[in-house]
Amino acid sequence: MARIDVGGLGDFIRDQRDQAQMSLRQLAKAADVSNPYLSQVERGLRKPSAEILNRIAQGLRISAETMYVQAGILDQREGDESVTTAIAADMTITERQRTTLLQIYAAFQSENRAQADRERADTDAARGDDAENATNTREEPA
Helix, strand or coil: CCCCCHHHHHHHHHHHHHHCCCCHHHHHHHHCCCHHHHHHHHCCCCCCCHHHHHHHHHHHCCCHHHHHHHHCCCCCCCCHHHHHHHHHHCCCCCHHHHHHHHHHHHHHHHHHHHHHHHHHHHHHHHHHHHHHHHHHCCCCCC
16 A cells, blocks of 8 residues: 555645635534544644545545545546546435445455456466476486
8 A cells, every 4th residue: 555645635635625615623523523633634744544534535525535546545547537526526416325436436446456466466476387397397408
């Protein structure tokens, strides 16, 4: 997992809060975190968990995935933004449903990356076995 850039994350949260025209207290209440803790996160003094990031994202009305990407927990991939933007913009579903869809989407991405990594490792191991077998089957010169 990538290391969280707490300073950059704090700046991002503050910028999002400013764009939403929310005070620190309002966001703390909406995210159900303490005002001092949120202040420390914004100043880069605390490294919030994924659960806290999810709650802050909900309070800001942005996708949890956007917050996870900003925190370095998830990697941004090509095409992701259109999916997450569409989910975030869909007003026919509730905030909880949007969050759930984004979490499922992120879980599928993570699962697929892990599967690709396993397949790559299996392929690399097979190549190593083939090279070793080729070396061992050569006849010694007489």
